[in-house]
Amino acid sequence: MNPMDNHPQQNPPPAPDLWGQPAAAAPAAAASSPGWERSVLERLAFDTLKEQRAARRWKIFFRLVWLGLVIAFVSYLFGSDGTATKTSTEHTAVVELKGEIASGADASAEYVIAALRTAFEDDGAKAVVLLINSPGGSPVQAGMINDEIVRLKAQYKKPMYAVVEESCASAAYYIASAADSIYVDKASIVGSIGVLMDGFGFTGTMDKLGVERRLLTAGANKGMLDPFSPMNEKQKAYAQQMLSQIHQQFIQVVRQGRGDRLKETDDTFSGLFWTGQEAVKLGLADGLGSLDQVARDVVGAEEVVDYTRRENVAERFAKRFGASVGAGAVGTLRSMSLLPSVR
Numbered sequence: 001m002n003p004m005d006n007h008p009q010q011n012p013p014p015a016p017d018l019w020g021q022p023a024a025a026a027p028a029a030a031a032s033s034p035g036w037e038r039s040v041l042e043r044l045a046f047d048t049l050k051e052q053r054a055a056r057r058w059k060i061f062f063r064l065v066w067l068g069l070v071i072a073f074v075s076y077l078f079g080s081d082g083t084a085t086k087t088s089t090e091h092t093a094v095v096e097l098k099g100e101i102a103s104g105a106d107a108s109a110e111y112v113i114a115a116l117r118t119a120f121e122d123d124g125a126k127a128v129v130l131l132i133n134s135p136g137g138s139p140v141q142a143g144m145i146n147d148e149i150v151r152l153k154a155q156y157k158k159p160m161y162a163v164v165e166e167s168c169a170s171a172a173y174y175i176a177s178a179a180d181s182i183y184v185d186k187a188s189i190v191g192s193i194g195v196l197m198d199g200f201g202f203t204g205t206m207d208k209l210g211v212e213r214r215l216l217t218a219g220a221n222k223g224m225l226d227p228f229s230p231m232n233e234k235q236k237a238y239a240q241q242m243l244s245q246i247h248q249q250f251i252q253v254v255r256q257g258r259g260d261r262l263k264e265t266d267d268t269f270s271g272l273f274w275t276g277q278e279a280v281k282l283g284l285a286d287g288l289g290s291l292d293q294v295a296r297d298v299v300g301a302e303e304v305v306d307y308t309r310r311e312n313v314a315e316r317f318a319k320r321f322g323a324s325v326g327a328g329a330v331g332t333l334r335s336m337s338l339l340p341s342v343r
Contacts, residue, residue: 091303092295093119094129101137101145101171106310109144115309116145120152122307127159127299130179131291136170136192139246146253149178161298163291164188169273173284174250177257181298183289184276190284193254194271195247197239200227258283 095115101107119128130149136142153160162168162179169192176182184190206213206228213228224235251269255262262268262283279285289298296302 089124089303090126090301091124091305092127092129092299092301093122093125093307094131094291094295094304095119096306096308097130097132097134097145097172097175099134101134101141101175103138103141105137107134107137107141109141109148111309112145113148115307116148116152118309119307120156120158125158125305126301127161129291129294129299129304130160130162130176131165132162132168132172132176133165134169134172135167136172136174139171139174139195139250142171142174143249143253145175146178149175153178153180159299161294163289163294164190164276164285170194174253177254179257181286182284183287183294183298184279184285185290186275186277186288188276188279189273190276190279191273192271193250193269195243195250196271197225197243199225201231202228203230261286 095112097107097112099105099107103109116128116130119125149160152158159180160178162176162182164176164182164184165188166185167189168176168182168184169189173191173193203213213226215223215226215229217223221235221238223229224232225239247269254269263281265282268282268284274282274284276285276288280287291304292302295304
């Protein structure tokens with residue numbers, strides 16, 4: 001007999017139902033927290049609303065940033081003219097006169113006079129230097145600039161010097177003669193004190209080609225100097241008289257500006273030009289010197305501040321798309337020999 005038979009057989013206790021307990025507890029938790037689904041939905045709604053508000057704030061921020069950039073860009077386009085602001089520090093003010101002297105150009109009376117006025121008005125400017133590199137151009141524009149220089153020097157009692165780079169010829173020298181002193185490089189081109197009116201005549205070519213010129217005018221001299229019509233001697237004499245008158249105006253301005261320093265010869269007012277080295281000997285210039293040298297040794301203010309008035313981007317854009325029609329018309333007239341040019 002097995003001794004174990006004396007004891008009744010006992011079954012082991014059942015294993016706990018691990019999966020059953022949570023399942024049984026869930027209904028109890030739900031029962032203890034009524035409306036939990038609503039709470040979860042509200043939390044989700046609030047979180048979504050917060051995200052939308054944050055996204056909206058960032059959108060507004062970036063729009064404001066872009067608006068600021070656009071405003072700054074527009075202000076730069078239409079507000080900047082390249083003219084230096086006034087400064088109280090003692091310095092040498094410089095205004096550039098470069099390229100053809102003509103209405104609408106960088107070397108126009110409008111731009112140069114505006115820059116000169118700003119330079120003379122600045123109390124920190126010890127002197128004004130006109131930095132020249134020009135072959136000449138319009139006698140009208142040159143005369144306006146010359147007259148304004150004379151007026152500004154008298155008003156502000158401030159010295160004004162001209163410094164020549166490559167060339168200072170014709171209308172450019174017309175302007176430079178108003179300066180207290182003119183400084184050049186030994187190889188600069190200086191002078192050409194004269195007036196010209198150039199063009200072409202095509203009458204012989206038209207006859208060979210069998211082309212007939214049909215020009216109708218109201219007024220006997222309205223077609224004066226027409227390149228497709230024969231030269232009229234009376235009109236030619238009239239044009240020559242006009243050029244001589246402008247030439248005499250040029251001569252008078254040079255004599256007034258240079259005074260006793262000018263050593264006149266038969267060639268002085270003949271339209272001839274000279275190197276800077278020869279110009280000093282003839283009294284057309286006062287010495288050799290660059291901008292920095294004049295600022296340092298003549299003016300005594302080594303710091304140079306540029307007051308040159310330049311076109312901003314908006315002005316260039318406007319001219320490119322049609323705002324320079326008037327300037328184009330002037331150029332056309334000059335090419336047809338209807339406008340004199342001091343060059």
